[in-house]
Amino acid sequence: MYFQHSTQVRAEHPTLVAGVLYAEGVHGEPRAELPLADLLGRARQRLAGGTEAGFPEIQAWRRAFTRMGLAPTKYR
Numbered sequence: 001m002y003f004q005h006s007t008q009v010r011a012e013h014p015t016l017v018a019g020v021l022y023a024e025g026v027h028g029e030p031r032a033e034l035p036l037a038d039l040l041g042r043a044r045q046r047l048a049g050g051t052e053a054g055f056p057e058i059q060a061w062r063r064a065f066t067r068m069g070l071a072p073t074k075y076r
Helices: 007-012 036-048 056-067
Strands: none
Touching: none
């Protein structure tokens, strides 16, 4: 497999960084042993301080969409 961005994308977004993840042994079956209570607690704790719009990772994606000329709230 070969992956690359077009010349136009690279020219318009010089700070773009691509990453690729290759994983084996990943299956789609649900796993009961996942720490759902812990994850739910962490999510509630984060959201107690405000909406997800305030999360740094969400803000970064919104900036990226805006730089591409797209309305960030249109793509959720």
